[in-house]
Each structure stands twice: as structure tokens, then as C-alpha cells.
Amino acid sequence: MNPLRHLARSWLPVYGLLVLTFLFLPVLIVAPMSFSDAKSLEFPPPGFSLRWYQSLFGTSVWVDAGINSLVLATLSSSIALICGTLAAYVLVRGRFFGRRLLEANFVAPMIVPGIITAVALYIFFARIGLLGTFPGLVLGHTILAVPYVVLLMQAAIRGFDIRIEQVAATLGASQFRILTNVVLPNLWPSAAAAWIFSFVLSFDEVVVTLFISGAHLTVPKRMFNELIIQVNPTITAVATLLIAFNLLALVILLVVARRGRLFEQAA
Template sequence: MTSRVTRIGLAIWFGLVIVFLLFPLLFLGPLSLNASEILSFPPQQWSLRWYRALFTDPSWSGALWLSFKVAILVTVISVAVGTAAALAIVRHRVRGSAWLYGLSIAPLIVPGIVIALGMFMVFARLKWLESLPALVLAHSVVAVPYVVVVVSAALRNLDETVERAARVLGAGPWQTFHLVTVPALRSSILAGGMFAFFASFDDLIITLFVSGALETLPLRIWNDLNLRLDPTVAAAACVMVAMSMAGLGIAEFARKANLRRLQTEPDHG
């Protein structure tokens, strides 16, 4: 009886937390469809004009495209570096692997303002401010740890004997990695890549310090809120929320598909 009451209580608490987190979206969606140039709720007239402005206004569409470009580059770098770091820490057990793991995930613990200030000082000395490579490198610092955490956890749960069997059967290190390790980690790599993508796409603090004249979508929203309250901000926020949900949905679908594949392979074996 006590356990049942506990489960019901936890379910109710979980539901309340979800409602609290999603409650602002009930206002954000209608605000983005408001035909008025002033944010008001409920809308008197409905229109898609602010979504058109988001994709046609050069200041907004340029910021959106820059955020996409930076996030894609950051994702590629983070997946490559983070996966390699996870393999070195978990599989190869390099000396001081525990310290290396702690160091690799430190950006998740250190306050973002500290990282942003450090990046600003380094890039200012190197005269790299206001450049796309500087922005990509700065975002990669906070994106790589997500890949390291996700892929490391997957590697610890992956049976190492499967990789050893491939080596015994004549596969080299790269063949084993390509044909055995990567397929088993595909969903985890995808999930880590999704986290890295949105860590870059949604970043504001580091961008404020190192972007200079470059304006990403979060920075465009920030600048707009400081100057005037344009309803395009609500449309941009809705697009970002939709992208986040779609990304998490893709990652979850890949995870379940990979889990089903791993479960059916032993049955056929």
C-alpha cells in the first residue's frame, strides 16, 4: 500500500513539474501568431507575419543561418573529439583517465561567464575576435563534454568481449571501431551530437563575449529585447523550441531503434 501511494505521489509530482516547465509555451505560441505589432495576450487577430519576418528579414534570417552554420560545425567537431576522448578514457584506460574525464567535463561545471571571459581574453590576445572559427572553437569547449558524458556511459555498458572477438577474428583496430563499436554506439553518438548542437545553437553568454559583429539567433533575440519588444522574438523562440523537441525526438527514436536491433541480433545469432 505504501509503495503504491509513493508511486502515485511521484507520478503527480512529475506531472506538476512537466506542467510548470511547459506552461509558458501556452502563451508563447499564441503570441507568435499575433497580428499586432505589440505583444498582447490573447491575440485579437491571428497572422503568420512574424514567422515570415523571421525567414525573410535579413537581420533575422542571417542570424538564424549563422546559428545553424556554427552549430553544425560545432557538432562535427564535438562528435569527433568527444568520441575519441571517450574511447581513450574508457577503452584504452590511459594514465590518469579519471582526471582526464573530470577535466573533459569541467565546462559543464564551471560557470559559463568564467569560460566566456577566459575565451575573450585568449581570443583578444590572438586577435581572433569577431571571426567564425573563434565562435566555433568557443562553442566547442562547452559542447564536447556532452558527447564525452553520453558516449562514455554507452561504452561502459557495451560488452568489451564483442570488440575482442572482432580482433581475434582478424579485424584491425579501425575495422573493429568502424564495424563493431560505431554501430553499437550509433544512438549514443547521435544523442551526444544533438546535445552538442543545441548547446551551441542556444548559447548566448559565450557568444556575447567572442562574437563581436557576428550575430547568432540568441544574440539577435537578446539585442532585440534590449531595444524593443518585437513579436518576431516569440516566433524565433517557438522555432527554437520546435527544433529542440524534434532533435530530442530523433535521438530517442534512434536510441529505441538501436536497442531493438541489439535485442534482435542475439535472437538471430
């Protein structure tokens, strides 16, 4: 074996471990600080306390921001799942002029910088009267989530045997009935994964929210506002909960993906 290739293979696990350590290092710092009894940010913590979690859940502004984030993420991810799934089915199974252009339009929010999307939504919503409203905020987050749903569901629909749909069509089923009664029941793991991904994306979104939310607060926006005024140790508690929330979502995604593979094997 080539010595250089052997050296590269031996160092690859070490390099990967160093990268993971670098990425995980903020968690190892922020999480312990959230349980600190210090009056300011201090690492390592001088003692253990739940004061910052008590401050977090005892403040109505933080609680209201958390409720707003949950409602917003639930609505936007659900709407994005419906719209994105329908769009993905049309893009995969449809044969019409401009299909590639339409597909590129759906993917555009992933490519365009977030600040550009935020400014565009700000101007557009201001003209139609949705700026600063909760429905406008839901619509903005839905626009950000739809491209991810489209990509995930396109891959799932392409992997679904079209002959099953053709059999249903020969038996008299309409296109909508085929989608709802044949395709989607077999693609529920992908749909669940797309919904969870959209939910996390909406829950963590801050740039677009700052531009179009008006007086409506979400957890990321509240964190941003707090950091502008002062570095409050309560932020460490919020950050730790967000990290735990994202890790939980990742675990659920892995479980859904595993069950999806088992379902496909059983089928």
C-alpha cells in the first residue's frame, strides 16, 4: 500500500474527531454555564444552581415567546408539508413546459442569502398589509421551509414504484385519490422527516423573523434582543434548551428514518 495513502487513512478518523470536538465545544461550555450560581457569565461555574432556568420560566416574556415559536413552527411546517408535497408530486410525475424553471423557483429560497429573502418579504408584506402580522410571519416561515420539503419528498416520490400508481389509475382512481390513498401512506416516514426538519428550521429562524414579525416575539428574536442590551446569563439556559430540543429532533428523525427502512423492507 502507498505510504501516503496509509497515512491519510490513519489520520482521517483523528481529523474527524477533532472536527466533531470543535463543533461540540460550545455545548460543553454553554450547558454547564446555564447551571451556574454566578451572577454573570463565568466558566467554569463556581457552583450549581437552577436560578437561570427559574428566571427563564418565571418571565412571562420568555414564556410567551416560547408559545409563539411553537405555534408558528407547527403552523408553518404543516402548511409547508402540504404545499411542498403537492409540489414535489407535480414536479416528479408531471410532464409540462417550464417544469425545470418551476423546480428552480422552489429551490431559490435555499440559495438566496437569508437577508435578501428577508428584505424582499419586508417590502412585499408591507405593500399587501401583512407586515407585522402573525399570518404574515407564518407565511414567511412557510416560504423558507417549502424548498426543503420539496427536495425531501421529491427523493421519496422518485423512489416509489410508479407501477403501483398506474394500477390504481386503471382501477378508476383519480390523481388526487392516488396521491392521498396510495402514495402518501407509503411515504409517511419521509413526510414525517420533512415536517420535523421544517419545524426545527422555523423554530430556529431569526433573520426573516426580525424583519417581518413586528411586535410578535419568538425565542430566537428574544435572544437577539437580549444580547443587544446585555449578556444575560438567562441566555445560556435558553441556548441549552434549544440545543437539547435540536438533539431530540435529530433522534426522532433517526428513529423515523429507521422505521421507514423497516417498513420498506417489510413491504
